[in-house]
Amino acid sequence: MFGRRRLLAGAAGAAVAGALGTRFAQAQATYSGYVMAYFTESPTMAAANYGLHLAVSSDGLDWMPLNQNNPVVTPTAGTGGLRDPFIMRLQNGRFVVIATDLKGTDWSQQNQYVHVWDSVDLRTFTGYRRVKLHSMATHSWAPEAFWDPSRNQYAIIYSAVSGGHDVIMVNYTTDFVNVGAAQVFYDPGHATIDGNMVTVNGVNYLYVKNNTNSTLVGTRSTSLNPGSFTAYKTGISPGRGVEAPQIVKSLTQNRWYMWGDTWSPNGRFFCWQITDLAGGNWTQLGDRDYTQPLNSKHLGITPITAAEMSGLTARWGTPAWRRVKSYNFPDRYVRHASNVGRIDAYPFDPYQDQLWKLVPGLADSSGVSFESVNFPGSYLRHSDFAVRLAANDGSSTFRADATFRQVPGFADASWTSFRSFNYPERYLRHYSSVLRIDPISSSSSTVDKQDATFRVTY
Incomplete structure (x- = not known):
């Protein structure tokens, strides 16, 4: 557990x-x-x-x-x-x-x-x-x-x-x-x-x-x-x-x-x-x-x-929030900073920027969406493949952009990779510490697979 x-x-x-x-x-x-x-x-x-x-x-x-x-x-x-x-x-x-x-x-x-x-x-x-x-x-x-x-x-x-x-x-x-x-x-x-x-x-x-x-x-x-x-x-x-x-x-x-x-x-x-x-x-x-x-x-x-x-x-009680750890930079956690999705080394302030409610996917309840704890109603979504924190505008496009499917991690099956709902060949990954969605497959480089692997923790 x-x-x-x-x-x-x-x-x-x-x-x-x-x-x-x-x-x-x-x-x-x-x-x-x-x-x-x-x-x-x-x-x-x-x-x-x-x-x-x-x-x-x-x-x-x-x-x-x-x-x-x-x-x-x-x-x-x-x-x-x-x-x-x-x-x-x-x-x-x-x-x-x-x-x-x-x-x-x-x-x-x-x-x-x-x-x-x-x-x-x-x-x-x-x-x-x-x-x-x-x-x-x-x-x-x-x-x-x-x-x-x-x-x-x-x-x-x-x-x-x-x-x-x-x-x-x-x-x-x-x-x-x-x-x-x-x-x-x-x-x-x-x-x-x-x-x-x-x-x-x-x-x-x-x-x-x-x-x-x-x-x-x-x-x-x-x-x-x-x-x-x-x-x-x-x-x-x-x-x-x-x-x-x-x-x-x-x-x-x-x-x-x-x-x-x-x-x-x-x-x-x-x-x-x-x-x-x-x-x-x-x-x-x-x-x-x-x-x-x-x-x-x-x-x-x-x-x-x-x-x-x-x-x-x-x-x-158990936490109402989760944290998401990077696989190849495991001292770093997914956070938002100036509305940009990124990974940063723990610890940092505001520490709430790394706290997420992993709610049922906005576009598909079998998926997951990342709702910010300190900005309720705002979610990680991709736009032009860059990942940002944005307020839910209620549109179908937003719901799709903010929905991911959890699959076994590319670098370690006991960890997690997050596949984009509306671009299923693309996965959440970090690049130069900034989050985006990119095409990742079994033939991708080791680094790309590691960048796209995370652990959901507390």
Whole structure:
């Protein structure tokens, strides 16, 4: 439903629970997907919203935002906003949500508190509170949590300044209401933030951001004791600044994925994969392999059951809009700009320009027409074979020009090509980033076939 990947979707039960360091009582549950927590920003901050957002995925790679990409709950105390939300499944199978208490990007704020909610099913959120982690003149950034069986307690890890630079701190708790004293959990001697913990075969892996060069670092320890972690993999980078590592395991095979976020408001995610976590040799995936939620920032991912996924989509609804990704430029999406149909690199503003209602074809209901979300009543149509956004004038010519038939993609049959209704030998394609309709056939060049192949996603 949310992706056609062959990589995930099925069971993992106790193995995934252990991998996430949450050996809870329901470890025999069967998971069939994931939920992602995030907040939103965009290049001009037009999409800035500091409430808790949720998306779901059946494969952990392609994500569908819930609640029309609006927040499902928003803090009412402290700064009135959150960043860096994280969802943890507790020992009893219920959830706790923790997040940084920060609205916006004023990094100078010194906030000793984090936001906390309880939830049975992520459809309702109760017990909202702010929990104080320390009394130091510093922040409490990017809180996450894991179960420490040796202490029979949960560990809340987060970033705070100690010894003149950011380190990973820890507080222990049984209820996310009362917490023990803050301790330094990991300090490599330089600024380090954004800790994420997984446990595999008795080895604990803590991935962090080296805040001096904006790369990701893997550390490990055979215990969960503060101060016991040492680095074994450094310098993980997509070639630009990255932070917020988040590691999840495939639900069907021996494969791990690590997500990372750009540090700027651009909201661009990257993803790597690996089969041997101990080796630390991550391979970066391409944009064709995954699709992040629109405008999402600093993700947190948790496995969920089929019933939980159904409950989430029933409660929060599926998007009324879709996005359309280019096959050979998969970092680009179909949009309108000054009424010209084109593809541009994500992210961009106005972000609504890439949102489409794929409605029954105006000329033939078995086809499809692209109605703009931010200009209702306007559609992509071709005129002299160029594709533009135009208001529906009600004419039969307009209806025909704005109607396409979805067929298997020329470059990849699991993707889509769009055949013109009234010029059936011509297909929607991009050329120098601009959309048009051109003749495409099985004998066309590889480039032409790729230009005419798209993926309808969220």
